[in-house]
Amino acid sequence: MTRRIYVDSPNSPVDIYDPEWVRLNVGGCSFLTKRVTLEKVPDTLLSELNEDSPHYHHPTGQYLIDRNPDIFQYILDFYRTGQLHFPHSLCGPNLKKELLFWGIDESFICSCCWTRYFFSQMLNVLVQNK
Numbered sequence: 001m002t003r004r005i006y007v008d009s010p011n012s013p014v015d016i017y018d019p020e021w022v023r024l025n026v027g028g029c030s031f032l033t034k035r036v037t038l039e040k041v042p043d044t045l046l047s048e049l050n051e052d053s054p055h056y057h058h059p060t061g062q063y064l065i066d067r068n069p070d071i072f073q074y075i076l077d078f079y080r081t082g083q084l085h086f087p088h089s090l091c092g093p094n095l096k097k098e099l100l101f102w103g104i105d106e107s108f109i110c111s112c113c114w115t116r117y118f119f120s121q122m123l124n125v126l127v128q129n130k
Helices: 069-081 092-102 111-128
Strands: 004-006 013-015 021-026 029-034 062-065
Touching: 021 069, 029 069, 069 092, 092 111
Parallel strands: 021 062
Antiparallel strands: 004 013, 021 029
């Protein structure tokens, strides 16, 4: 018997072992997305995930990644929408670390969020140089 999980509604079962779907466990939180979604942003950690990845956990068929799941939801939304937005409460230096880890260039940050991100980076530099 194949285990199934449901996405969006009970009427749309998804075979969790279907290679079209990717199961991610980021910081203990589960995320499910299509492989084609992750391929939208080439040359990044997510676009290059495969079963040979050190993050792949063969017994469960998911990728285990020890990162902040609260920030990851915005990373995954970027793959889904093509727009990288984040909330005002997010710390700029933490976001920068996450972008580096995932292999996403900061130039993808949307203009509405760029100013806040840029100024948080500049403030961080000023504080460190005191």
